[in-house]
Amino acid sequence: MEAMLERKQYTSDLTDAEWVKLEPLLPPKKPVGRAREVNLREVLNAIYYRADHGVKWRNLPSDFPAWQTVYTYFRTWVQVGVWEALNLALVQVVRQSVGREAEPSLTIIDSQSVKLGQKGGTKSALMATKK
Template sequence: MGETERNGSDLSDLEWHRIGPLLPEQKQVGRLREVDLREVLNAIFYRADNGIKWRNLPKDFPPWQTVYGYFRLWVRRGVWEAVNQALVGQVRLSEGREAEPSLTIIDSQSVKLGEKGGPKLGSMAIKR
């Protein structure tokens, strides 16, 4: 598209080229998409950046109902998780690391909390 950014939250061309292909494609049946998905993303990021209600999106974005509808659809379809994983992988690669982490760390606090309640609950049930 190549438009200039209106807001600090608008996607740059590079960001759009990375994220755009991760979005669901046009449906094969039904009405054709009439909205620019880049503008939908710009509106979603604007809302997140400014902490406003959906209804308070500026009028130069697509209608708030359209933006909200895409946001909810993408939540249900796991699109946001896929975008996040792809971008994290790209950042890792740009830092000279593997795209996927090779190690998972569980901190000792979460392990202690998990063990603490289990044995006590079991012995209390037997005593009663």
């Protein structure tokens, strides 16, 4: 894989620990065809830059791979489930960095139900629209 070029470091860049966790989850190089020319760590750095700074794809800094390349990888990874796996892995890294287990041991689900009285509710709303 191509070495990372020297560029400005951004606060949204992956740490080495995050990269070690994420790299095995990325699709491998294709065994045939044109060789991958883009550094996938830089693609991820660009995606996280965009998320952190709220910029449009076209407004990614020029020291990242071309925005079209970054967008294509992002779109493909979302479609095939890679993106979800990457985010789950990062959640584990964050949990462990604050001294927690990688997987949560408890889930709390909260719901609230509100009874509709005799007056009001869906029926009254429907009746009001008929008038």
